[in-house]
Amino acid sequence: MWKPDRESKKPLYAQIADHLEQRISYGEFPPGSQLPSERKLAEQLGVNRSTVILAFSELRSMGIIEGKSGSGTRVTMTKWGATPKHTPNWKRYAEGGNFLPNLPFMRRIREALSGAPALIDFASGELSGDLAPSEEISNLMSRHQYTAYLGYDHPQGYIPLRQVLVPYLNKYRQIQTTESSILITSGSQQSLYLITQCLLSPGDAVAIEDPSYCYSLPMFQSAGLRLFRLPVDRDGACPEDLRALYRRHRIKMVFLNPNYQNPTGAVLGMERRKRLLELASELGLPVVEDDPFSLTSYGGMPPAPLKAMDAAGSVLYIGSFSKIAASGLRVGWMVAPNAIVERLADARQQMDFGLSVIPQQVAAQFLKSDYFEPHLDRLRMQLQFKRDLLIAALKRELTGLISFTVPEGGLHLWCKLVPQVHDGKLLEEAIRRGVVFVPGSVYGSDSGYVRFTFARARAEDIDAGISRFAEALRALLEVPSP
Amino acid sequence: MWKPDRESKKPLYAQIADHLEQRISYGEFPPGSQLPSERKLAEQLGVNRSTVILAFSELRSMGIIEGKSGSGTRVTMTKWGATPKHTPNWKRYAEGGNFLPNLPFMRRIREALSGAPALIDFASGELSGDLAPSEEISNLMSRHQYTAYLGYDHPQGYIPLRQVLVPYLNKYRQIQTTESSILITSGSQQSLYLITQCLLSPGDAVAIEDPSYCYSLPMFQSAGLRLFRLPVDRDGACPEDLRALYRRHRIKMVFLNPNYQNPTGAVLGMERRKRLLELASELGLPVVEDDPFSLTSYGGMPPAPLKAMDAAGSVLYIGSFSKIAASGLRVGWMVAPNAIVERLADARQQMDFGLSVIPQQVAAQFLKSDYFEPHLDRLRMQLQFKRDLLIAALKRELTGLISFTVPEGGLHLWCKLVPQVHDGKLLEEAIRRGVVFVPGSVYGSDSGYVRFTFARARAEDIDAGISRFAEALRALLEVPSP
Ligand SMILES: Cc1ncc(COP(=O)(O)O)c(C=O)c1O
Ligand SMILES: Cc1ncc(COP(=O)(O)O)c(C=O)c1O
Numbered sequence: 009m010w011k012p013d014r015e016s017k018k019p020l021y022a023q024i025a026d027h028l029e030q031r032i033s034y035g036e037f038p039p040g041s042q043l044p045s046e047r048k049l050a051e052q053l054g055v056n057r058s059t060v061i062l063a064f065s066e067l068r069s070m071g072i073i074e075g076k077s078g079s080g081t082r083v084t085m086t087k088w089g090a091t092p093k094h095t096p097n098w099k100r101y102a103e104g105g106n107f108l109p110n111l112p113f114m115r116r117i118r119e120a121l122s123g124a125p126a127l128i129d130f131a132s133g134e135l136s137g138d139l140a141p142s143e144e145i146s147n148l149m150s151r152h153q154y155t156a157y158l159g160y161d162h163p164q165g166y167i168p169l170r171q172v173l174v175p176y177l178n179k180y181r182q183i184q185t186t187e188s189s190i191l192i193t194s195g196s197q198q199s200l201y202l203i204t205q206c207l208l209s210p211g212d213a214v215a216i217e218d219p220s221y222c223y224s225l226p227m228f229q230s231a232g233l234r235l236f237r238l239p240v241d242r243d244g245a246c247p248e249d250l251r252a253l254y255r256r257h258r259i260k261m262v263f264l265n266p267n268y269q270n271p272t273g274a275v276l277g278m279e280r281r282k283r284l285l286e287l288a289s290e291l292g293l294p295v296v297e298d299d300p301f302s303l304t305s306y307g308g309m310p311p312a313p314l315k316a317m318d319a320a321g322s323v324l325y326i327g328s329f330s331k332i333a334a335s336g337l338r339v340g341w342m343v344a345p346n347a348i349v350e351r352l353a354d355a356r357q358q359m360d361f362g363l364s365v366i367p368q369q370v371a372a373q374f375l376k377s378d379y380f381e382p383h384l385d386r387l388r389m390q391l392q393f394k395r396d397l398l399i400a401a402l403k404r405e406l407t408g409l410i411s412f413t414v415p416e417g418g419l420h421l422w423c424k425l426v427p428q429v430h431d432g433k434l435l436e437e438a439i440r441r442g443v444v445f446v447p448g449s450v451y452g453s454d455s456g457y458v459r460f461t462f463a464r465a466r467a468e469d470i471d472a473g474i475s476r477f478a479e480a481l482r483a484l485l486e487v488p489s490p
Numbered sequence: 491m492w493k494p495d496r497e498s499k500k501p502l503y504a505q506i507a508d509h510l511e512q513r514i515s516y517g518e519f520p521p522g523s524q525l526p527s528e529r530k531l532a533e534q535l536g537v538n539r540s541t542v543i544l545a546f547s548e549l550r551s552m553g554i555i556e557g558k559s560g561s562g563t564r565v566t567m568t569k570w571g572a573t574p575k576h577t578p579n580w581k582r583y584a585e586g587g588n589f590l591p592n593l594p595f596m597r598r599i600r601e602a603l604s605g606a607p608a609l610i611d612f613a614s615g616e617l618s619g620d621l622a623p624s625e626e627i628s629n630l631m632s633r634h635q636y637t638a639y640l641g642y643d644h645p646q647g648y649i650p651l652r653q654v655l656v657p658y659l660n661k662y663r664q665i666q667t668t669e670s671s672i673l674i675t676s677g678s679q680q681s682l683y684l685i686t687q688c689l690l691s692p693g694d695a696v697a698i699e700d701p702s703y704c705y706s707l708p709m710f711q712s713a714g715l716r717l718f719r720l721p722v723d724r725d726g727a728c729p730e731d732l733r734a735l736y737r738r739h740r741i742k743m744v745f746l747n748p749n750y751q752n753p754t755g756a757v758l759g760m761e762r763r764k765r766l767l768e769l770a771s772e773l774g775l776p777v778v779e780d781d782p783f784s785l786t787s788y789g790g791m792p793p794a795p796l797k798a799m800d801a802a803g804s805v806l807y808i809g810s811f812s813k814i815a816a817s818g819l820r821v822g823w824m825v826a827p828n829a830i831v832e833r834l835a836d837a838r839q840q841m842d843f844g845l846s847v848i849p850q851q852v853a854a855q856f857l858k859s860d861y862f863e864p865h866l867d868r869l870r871m872q873l874q875f876k877r878d879l880l881i882a883a884l885k886r887e888l889t890g891l892i893s894f895t896v897p898e899g900g901l902h903l904w905c906k907l908v909p910q911v912h913d914g915k916l917l918e919e920a921i922r923r924g925v926v927f928v929p930g931s932v933y934g935s936d937s938g939y940v941r942f943t944f945a946r947a948r949a950e951d952i953d954a955g956i957s958r959f960a961e962a963l964r965a966l967l968e969v970p971s972p
Contacts, residue, residue, distance in 0.1 A: 009669070033666075034666045035800060035827060038803025039803065041827060094774065095803045096774050097774060101829075102688075105689055106687070106691070107840070109833070109837075110839060132641070137641070142639065149632070150633075184516045185517075188491065189518040194676075194846075195843050197841070197843045198843075201841045207586050208583075209587060231587075293578060294583065320577050322577065336641050338843065338846040339846070347583075349518075350584075351584040351591070354592050357592060358679075360676035361820065363676075364676075365818040366846070366848050
C-alpha cells in the first residue's frame with residue numbers, strides 16, 4: 009500500500025492530497041462516491057488523523073471533494089462535468105446480492121492489522137512465518153522442474169496431489185479412500201462454502217457447535233440456513249443434544265470440529281464419537297467433520313476421526329494444509345461420496361475454474377518429501393512451547409481475572425474473563441495498546457470470552473502482548489460500568 | 491485415475507470388479523447410492539462396455555450391487571448390515587442449493603476428454619502446452635527464492651502482483667489505476683462469479699451479448715438473473731439495442747467482451763464503444779468489460795478498452811493470464827471503484843480466503859521479467875499460424891458446408907453450418923471419430939453454429955481433427971432427417 013514519504017520535503021498532508029486526487033481521477037472514487045473515513049485513512053496511511061483532515065480540506069478547497077469533516081466526505085459531481093445520473097450508484101450495487109458482509113469485529117481486526125503491521129497478533133488463526141516450512145517449500149520449488157502443462161485443472165483437483173493424499177489420509181488419519189473420492193479445495197474454507205451453497209437450501213436447519221468457528225463465517229447466514237446450537241464442553245458436543253435438536257427442527261446437517269476445536273480446544277470424546285455416528289446413521293443425517301488441527305497434537309496421535317469409523321457413509325471429511333504448513337498455500341481437501349464430490353466439483357468450476365496447479369504441485373511434493381515428518385515434529389514442539397509461553401504470561405498478568413482449559417493441540421487458547429467487560433471496548437483498548445485478539449462473541453457464545461491464538465505471534469512478543477492486553481482490561485475495569 | 495492393467499494376467503473385468511468393490515467399501519458409493527452408468531464407466535476406464543457389464547454382473551452375484559444392466563445400478567443395502575434410513579440420501583443433498591449444474595454439452599465434452607485424452611480437442615478454450623510459457627515459469631521458479639511468508643493473503647490479492655499490474659495495465663491497455671483499485675481473482679471466472687453473486691440480486695435484469703461465453707455459464711441463471719440479449723455482428727453489440735432493452739426491462743448491468751469476443755471473434759467498433767459509454771453514463775448503468783484476449787491480437791494493438799475512456803466511472807474491467815500465459819495459473823484481476831473492490835474482496839474471503847500466494851508470485855515475476863514480451867510475440871505468431879492451419883483445413887474439407895469470419899485475435903473460430911444438423915448428434919458423431927468441438931447452442935444462439943478453438947490442439951493435429959469433423963458431419967447428412 010502507498011504510504012507518504014516521511015523523508016520528503018513535501019508536507020505529509022500535501023502528499024496525501026495529491027495521492028487521493030490521483031485515485032479520484034483514476035475512478036477509484038467516482039463522482040458522488042464516499043471516501044474512507046478520516047480515522048480509517050489515518051490508520052491505513054500510518055499518520056495522525058489531523059494530517060488527513062488537512063489533506064481533505066486541501067481537496068475541499070480545490071472543489072474535488074465535499075461534505076463536512078467528521079460526517080462522510082464525497083467526491084463532488086460538478087468538478088468532473090458529470091451530473092448525478094452519470095455514474096452508476098456503486099454504493100447501491102455494493103449492497104446487492106445475498107452475500108452478507110464479514111462480521112464488524114473481523115473487519116475491524118483486519119483493518120487494524122493492515123494499518124499497523126507491528127501490532128502483536130493474537131487474532132489471526134494461523135502459523136507465524138518461522139513455524140511455516142517456507143525454506144523447505146522454497147527448496148522444493150527450486151529443485152523440481154515445474155514444467156507440467158498448466159492448463160485448466162481436473163475439476164476435482166490435481167491428480168498427483170490426490171494420489172499422495174490417499175496414503176497420507178491412511179497413515180495420519182486412518183481413513184481409507186481413493187483419489188476419486190477426494191476433492192481439492194481452496195483450504196477448508198472453500199469446502200465449507202461449497203457445502204453450504206450447493207447441498208443445502210435456504211431455510212434448511214443445521215446444527216453447529218457453540219461456540220464455533222462457523223459463527224465467525226457469515227457464509228452460513230448468507231446461504232439462508234437456520235443455525236441451531238450444540239453446546240461444547242470439555243468433551244465436545246453431546247449426541248443427546250443433537251437428537252433433541254433433530255426432533256424439534258428437522259436438522260439437515262451437522263457441522264463438527266472434533267479435534268482441538270476452534271475456539272475451545274475441546275476434543276470430542278471417543279464414546280461421543282461412537283454415539284454421534286450411530287445417531288447420524290439412525291437419522292440418515294450427514295455430518296461434516298472439519299479436521300484442520302489433528303496433526304498439531306502436542307502429545308501423540310489424536311483420536312481417530314469420525315470418517316475412519318463411518319460404516320454408514322454419513323461423514324463429509326475436510327482437511328487442510330493451513331494449520332500444519334501454510335495458510336497462504338490455500339490447499340485443503342474433502343473426502344466424500346461420489347455423488348457429492350461430483351456435484352461440488354461441477355459447481356466449483358463455475359465459481360473459479362479450480363485451483364492453481366502450482367500450489368497443488370508444491371503441496372504434493374512437500375507431502376512426499378523427507379521434509380514433512382521433521383517439519384511436523386518441529387511444529388508440534390514449537391506450538392507447545394508458544395502455548396506454554398502464553399499460559400505463563402496469562403498466569404503472571406491475569407490470575408483471578410481469567411480462566412481457561414489447557415489445549416493439547418491446535419493454535420488457540422479460549423479464555424473466560426471473570427469480570428464483565430464490553431467486547432468491543434476491550435478490543436479498541438487493546439488495539440490502542442498494540443495488541444489484537446478475537447472477542448468471544450464472534451464465535452456465537454455470550455460475550456465474556458476471548459480467543460488468543462498463540463501460533464501467529466512471535467514467541468518473543470507473547471509476553472509483551474499479554475501485558476498490553478492486561479493493561480487494556482484493567483483500563484476498562486477502572487471505569488465504572490454505566 | 492485408476493485404469494485396469496492390460497499386462498496383468500487377471501482379466502480386465504475382474505480387476506474392475508475388485509476396484510469397484512474397494513471404492514464401495516470405502517464409502518465412495520455408500521449403500522443405496524447409484525453407480526455411474528456402464529457407458530460412463532467404460533469411457534472412464536478406457537474399456538469396452540461389455541467388460542463393465544461383466545464386472546457389474548460379478549458384483550451383482552456377490553450381492554454388492556443390484557439393479558438390472560442398462561437401468562441404474564445401485565449399491566445394495568443389506569450386504570452392509572444397513573437399512574435404508576442408515577445412509578444420508580446423498581442424491582437428494584446433491585440436488586439441493588441454488589446452484590445449477592454445468593450444461594450437459596459441457597459435461598459431455600469433459601467426460602469424453604477425460605476418458606480419451608487422445609481426442610483432438612477443438613473444445614477447450616485454452617492454449618496448448620507448447621504455447622504456454624512453461625519453461626519460462628519453471629526457470630523463474632527455480633531462480634527466485636520463494637521464501638515470502640505464506641500466511642493468509644491480503645483480501646484484494648498479493649500486493650507485489652497488484653503493483654506490477656499497474657504499469658502493465660497502463661502500457662498494454664492504456665488504463666490508469668492504482669494497486670488499491672485492483673482485486674486479484676481466480677481467473678476472470680471468479681470476477682464474473684463475484685459480480686453476479688454480490689452486486690446483483692435475484693430477479694435483476696442484465697444484458698449480455700448473443701452469442702456469448704456467458705451463456706455457457708449457468709452461474710448467471712444460478713444467481714437468478716434475467717438475461718436479455720444484445721445481438722453481436724461483425725462490430726460487436728449495438729448501443730441502440732442496449733437502449734431498447736433498458737427501456738423495456740430496466741437493465742441493471744451489461745456484460746461485454748469487446749475484443750475478439752468469445753465465441754464470434756468480433757471486435758467492438760470504436761464508434762460503438764463511445765456511444766456505449768455515453769449511454770452507460772446517461773443511464774448510470776454499469777458495464778462489465780471482460781477482456782481476456784486483447785494481448786493475443788495478431789496484428790498489433792487492439793482498440794483501447796472501454797475502461798481507458800471511462801470518464802464517468804461506469805466500467806468494471808476484468809483481465810486474466812489464462813489466454814496469454816496459462817489457464818492453470820488461475821490469475822485474473824478486476825479494476826473497479828473502491829466500494830466494489832472492498833465489497834467483493836470481503837465476500838471472496840468468505841468463499842475461499844483468497845488465492846494461493848505462490849502463483850501470484852510467479853505471475854508477478856513473469857510480468858516483470860524479460861520473458862514476457864518475447865513470449866507474447868511468439869504466442870501471437872503461433873496463434874495466427876494455427877488459425878491459418880484451421881482455416882486451410884476447413885476450406886479443403888468443408889467448402890460450401892460452412893462459413894465464417896476470420897478472427898484477428900483470440901483463440902476461437904466461429905462457424906456457421908450451412909446444412910441443418912442436430913447439435914448433439916453431431917457432437918456424438920465427432921466424439922466417436924476422435925474429435926471434440928463446442929456446439930454453438932451452448933453460447934445461446936440458435937443451433938447451426940460450431941466453435942472451433944484452434945489454440946488448444948497441437949498444430950500437427952488440426953488437419954486430422956477437421957477431417958474427422960467433416961466425416962462426422964457427412965455421416966449425419968447421409969441419414970435423411972426424420
Ligand atoms: C475449524 C476451522 N475450519 C476451517 C478453517 C479454514 O481454514 P483454511 O481454509 O485456511 O483451511 C479454519 C481456519 O481458521 C478453522 O479454524
Ligand atoms: C470471455 C471469457 N471470459 C472469461 C473466461 C474465464 O477464463 P479464466 O477464468 O480462465 O480467466 C473465459 C474463458 O474461456 C472467456 O472466454
